[in-house]
Amino acid sequence: MIFVPLSFVAALLLVILLVAALRARETSGGNTAFLVLVALCAVQSVVVGLRWGYHVEAARYVQPILAAGLPPLVLFSFRTLLQRDDTQGGATRWLHALPPLVMTAIVLFAPAFIDAALVVLFVGYAIAVLHLGRSGPDALVEARLDSAVAAHRALIIAAVALCLSALFDLGVLLAFEKWQGENAAVIASNANLLGLFFIGLTAFVASRAHPSTPTQTNPPEPSPSEQDREVLDQVQRLLIDQKLYRDDNLTLSRLARRAGVPARQISGAINRLAGKNVSQYINDVRISEACRLLRDTDMSVTSAMLDAGFQTKSNFNREFRRVTTLSPASWREQNRRRAANAA
Incomplete structure (x- = not known):
């Protein structure tokens, strides 16, 4: 042998x-x-x-x-x-x-x-x-x-x-x-x-984290809460109004370039005001959109996942359970049952 x-x-x-x-x-x-x-x-x-x-x-x-x-x-x-x-x-x-x-x-x-x-x-x-x-x-x-x-x-x-x-x-x-x-x-x-x-x-x-092209940014100075709120509002406008959350290759560096704010300042604002890291904050926005799609449309779970900005089912399912404690399919079934009972 x-x-x-x-x-x-x-x-x-x-x-x-x-x-x-x-x-x-x-x-x-x-x-x-x-x-x-x-x-x-x-x-x-x-x-x-x-x-x-x-x-x-x-x-x-x-x-x-x-x-x-x-x-x-x-x-x-x-x-x-x-x-x-x-x-x-x-x-x-x-x-x-x-x-x-x-x-x-x-x-x-x-x-x-x-x-x-x-x-x-x-x-x-x-x-x-x-x-x-x-x-x-x-x-x-x-x-x-x-x-x-x-x-x-x-x-x-x-x-x-x-x-x-x-x-x-x-x-x-x-x-x-x-x-x-x-x-x-x-x-x-x-x-x-x-x-x-x-x-x-x-x-x-x-x-597979797929880093984007490195960019030069300046180190931020300590910012008071008002500046934190301004930064967070600007990030929310990019994510919600411009639907930047749909960019499945979004990185903190890329978000900082779009916002015109140093990456560390964005991270600090989200940490202090939302009590989360940037990845969790962005994924919360994505999960919120996925929930809307699952509730209001008949698209498949996979289509909702991709439309919300996720690339892999493992990440999507893990983040969905973190936010809702349910799987996407169970969440959709539960909410449709509630809607039917309310009607």
């Missing part, structure tokens, strides 16, 4: 995700950085399978170098969903290219420190990724609003996956220290199956 390492199975699943993301990119766009991240996870899975499944000697030198490039790419990918002002790092941004170079030197001259260096690298970047999402979904101003919450959740899971990979690297290190590498293959395979697959999966989810 042909032996197939678990890491090859993970690689196959990641390739399927990559193909699905590339197909979606043709119609709705996508984030290249996240696609590269999924591809790197797939390649890394194959290399791990070659090293630990088939004991290919050359793979032991390639694997840690590829692994060192993974955390910086995770950080860079999620930074593309931030406002452009927050992604400009000047000369310091090139420092993130150093980990693979440093790891190459470690592989060549100090291989005993490979696993320890990977543990430090993965944990350090996990903390940096979590720091990006400290302000919640509204921090991802370049993410499509109906996917901002999912992208933020993916960010958290990606950081946890980096920590999980660091934990398994520590396990490999201990396996060599205490058991002469006896269990290293099993630990490494499991690490690949869980850590890399979760990173690739979250990259796939975040790539």
